[in-house]
Amino acid sequence: MGEVELSCLAYVKMYLHGCLFPRCSVNGLLLSSSPAGGAVCVTDCVPLLHSHLPLAPITQLGLTQVDVWCAQTQQRIVGYYQANACVSDNSPTPCALKIADKIAEQCNNAVLLMIDGGKMSPDYRVPPIVMYERKDTRWTLKDKHTIMLRQWEETREIANQLLDSGDHSLLVDFDSHLDDITRDWTNQKLNAKIAELASPANAFTAALPPGGGTVSIVKFTWISLTARGRQQTVKSMSINHMLLELHRMKRQWLRDPASTNIEIQCLTDMTLR
Amino acid sequence: CYIFQKGCGRKDCHHILNSSPSFDNWNVLIIVFTEMRDKLRKWREDNHRNSEQIVDVGEELINEHASKLGDDIWIIYEQVMIAALDCSRDDLAWTCLQELKRQFPGSQRVKRLAGMRLEALEKYEDASKQYDSILQDDPTNTAARKRKISILKAQGKSAEAIRELNEYLEQFVGDQEAWHELSELYINEHDYGKAAFCLEELMMTNPHNHLYCEQYAEVKYTQGGLENLELSRKYFAQALKLNNRNMRALFGLYMVSSHI
Numbered sequence: 001m002g003e004v005e006l007s008c009l010a011y012v013k014m015y016l017h018g019c020l021f022p023r024c025s026v027n028g029l030l031l032s033s034s035p036a037g038g039a040v041c042v043t044d045c046v047p048l049l050h051s052h053l054p055l056a057p058i059t060q061l062g063l064t065q066v067d068v069w070c071a072q073t074q075q076r077i078v079g080y081y082q083a084n085a086c087v088s089d090n091s092p093t094p095c096a097l098k099i100a101d102k103i104a105e106q107c108n109n110a111v112l113l114m115i116d117g118g119k120m121s122p123d124y125r126v127p128p129i130v131m132y133e134r135k136d137t138r139w140t141l142k143d144k145h146t147i148m149l150r151q152w153e154e155t156r157e158i159a160n161q162l163l164d165s166g167d168h169s170l171l172v173d174f175d176s177h178l179d180d181i182t183r184d185w186t187n188q189k190l191n192a193k194i195a196e197l198a199s200p201a202n203a204f205t206a207a208l209p210p211g212g213g214t215v216s217i218v219k220f221t222w223i224s225l226t227a228r229g230r231q232q233t234v235k236s237m238s239i240n241h242m243l244l245e246l247h248r249m250k251r252q253w254l255r256d257p258a259s260t261n262i263e264i265q266c267l268t269d270m271t272l273r
Numbered sequence: 274c275y276i277f278q279k280g281c282g283r284k285d286c287h288h289i290l291n292s293s294p295s296f297d298n299w300n301v302l303i304i305v306f307t308e309m310r311d312k313l314r315k316w317r318e319d320n321h322r323n324s325e326q327i328v329d330v331g332e333e334l335i336n337e338h339a340s341k342l343g344d345d346i347w348i349i350y351e352q353v354m355i356a357a358l359d360c361s362r363d364d365l366a367w368t369c370l371q372e373l374k375r376q377f378p379g380s381q382r383v384k385r386l387a388g389m390r391l392e393a394l395e396k397y398e399d400a401s402k403q404y405d406s407i408l409q410d411d412p413t414n415t416a417a418r419k420r421k422i423s424i425l426k427a428q429g430k431s432a433e434a435i436r437e438l439n440e441y442l443e444q445f446v447g448d449q450e451a452w453h454e455l456s457e458l459y460i461n462e463h464d465y466g467k468a469a470f471c472l473e474e475l476m477m478t479n480p481h482n483h484l485y486c487e488q489y490a491e492v493k494y495t496q497g498g499l500e501n502l503e504l505s506r507k508y509f510a511q512a513l514k515l516n517n518r519n520m521r522a523l524f525g526l527y528m529v530s531s532h533i
Contacts, residue, residue, distance in 0.1 A: 023322075052488070054460055056495040057525045086429050094463060178520045 002109050003039040004131065005148040008155040008198050009191060010045040011127065015159045016168040016190075017047040018083040018115055024050040027096070028173065029066055029103075030079030030113065040078050040109045046185065047173035053082070054095040062174045063102070069186065078107050081129075083115035090116045090130060097139060104134050112139055122160045127152060158197045167193060306338050310345065317352050324359035327352060332365060347376060354386055358393040366390055381407050385416050397424050415445060422454075431458055449475060456488070465496045483515035487522045494529055505529045 010030060017026050028047040032040060048062045063077075070076055080103055082096045092100070092114055104110040112132040119128035127149050131142040149155065162168055170190045177185040309330050316327060331353030339346060354369035370390060373383045384407050391400035401424060404417040418441055425434035438455045442448065456471035472489040479485055490508035493501045506529045512522035 052457075052460060052491065054463055054495070055491045057491050057528055058521060061524050061528060086427070089429055093461075178524070181520055 003146045003148065004109075004111055004133075004142070005039060005041045005150070006127075006129075007041070007043045008151065008158065009194055010042045011129075011149060011155050012159045012162065012194050013045050013047060013171065013187065013190065014081050014083075014113075014115060015120070016162060016171050017050075017173060018117065018120065019163055020168050020171055020173075021050040023085060025053050025083065025085045025093075026050045026173070027053055027080065027082040027099075029063070029077050030081055030111065031066075031070060031075045032078040033073075033075045036076065036107070040111065042078060042111075044075065044191075045081065047171060047187075049175045050173060051175060054093075058174070058178070059095075059099065063099075065174075065185075076107060077103055078109065079103065079111035079113060081113040081115060083117055087117035090114045090118070092132065092139065100132075100134075100139060110134060111142070122156075122163075124156075127156075154198070158194060161197065162193070306334070306341060309334050309338075310342065310349075313349060313352060317348070322359070324356035327356035328360050328362055328365065331356065335369075347373065351382075351386065355389065358389055361393070363390070363394070366393070381411060381414060382416075385414075385420065388417070388420055392420070392424060392427065397428060400424060415441075415448065419451065426458070431462060434458060435462070447478070449478065456492075460492065465492050468492050469496070481515060483512040483519050483522065486512035486515065487519055487525065490522070490525055490529075494525065499533070502529055502533050506533065 014028065017028060020026075026047065027049055028045050030042045031044040031046060033043045034041045046062075046066050049058060052058070066077060080096065080100045082092065084090060084093070092112060096112065096114070100110060100112040110133075112134075114130045114132070116128040116130055119126075129147075131147055132139040133142045134140075167190070170187075170193070172183040172185050172187055172190075174185050177183050312330055313327065313334065316323060321327075331349060334342070334349065335346070335353060342349065350369040350373050354366045354373070357363070357365040357369065367390070370383070370386060373380075373386065377383050384403060388400045388403035388407075391397075391403060401421060404421050407414050407417040418437075422434050422437045422441065425431075425437060435455065435458050438451060438458065442451055442455065445451065452471050452474050456468045456475070459465070459468035459471065469489060469492045472485055472492060475485045476482070476489060486508045490505045490512065493505035493508065506526060509522045509526040509529060512519050513526060516522075
């Protein structure tokens, strides 16, 4: 069927939701701010529950509230994601199928996304997601080539960084909102943080000479001492990744100058046009 | 130690005496230590599963202030070990286990902890054998039986876990934790009728617990049908009566009323 693109924001929030509640099944909704028709572009997600997923009242409440919010912000619900508590089993549960069916009634190209817990390690080469689409009345695996995740490495690094700095506890899902009604389930603060990390303009700007030129691909190792004296070594190759790492180093350095040693080595020169 | 002087003879004071910080540092050291110990005690009594925090605080307590803890240290070792298993810190769990084994050789409680460590390493066969050996010596050991059921749950064998848990509850009818676990297993299997039964048992023995009322109401709502919806409304209302800040009960009451 159609192509699906998953944005950095949606992926990072889903990932953090799974990491925040590692012992529970979690689920949530996928939203899109682009108009209907053509490729589905998932631009945001709303984490819903982390307990009693198959029970109806709170799920219905969540769907209704998200629907209303979407209408106000020109978004639409285009999918559903779930991560099972049992790491070895990532097949959709009956309640996942039910909710996805409901969403598909409103949106033709709805997607069902299962997060594969076993593949959620920090340096995994492909996104740990399994996507399903609706063919006739059954949900079948989507062809991997129709799923796009731009700049996977950068997205993964952003997720890892938020996890390391403990910012994943800023994520508010609908369940947490019901426990403390003052918390914001639209996660505006976290969205802003992710946007800040995703835009390399915030970090050191590398000016490319107009019309192409030579830029060094930098390999650097950054050794930082965390609170327990553990050392982290980061090697980066792409420009975006490097800018992200510089931004991260700057934050760490601002936090605690004594703990950060930076060593930069220039490797090769490569011409970019 | 309330005597901030070198040469104080109290045996749990030598840590501070050996360093020679200023008076203020001593004050802070003691305050920090008692705070940490009290935090751990509070988390232990409330049965919190904030394992990362427990590992942070507990590890420092064990490494820096072991001598000041006295007999508390053994229960802290147990608490920190379980939290370490939860955070995949096998190194820390192993040290705690060794200390406990040395102090309490042949104890059933320590055997159960060794079994939990095997579970964490996903060596389910070995863990099962460990629990079986506990049950051979003491067939009424509830902890070992419950761990065996947890192994079934971890392996995804929910039907067997449900069967074993039912058998367990026939013998130990008063185990609240087990009834709640059974209700969760039934909910995940979409068997709402039996889940409702488990919650009814819990409500009978805990009539003032608003959470059980509210969960029961949610299950009844999910079952659907006019009778169940009316019951659901009753129990949402009851949950609100018991705790008028329960948002789920409030929203639930509103939603079920608009359905009837």
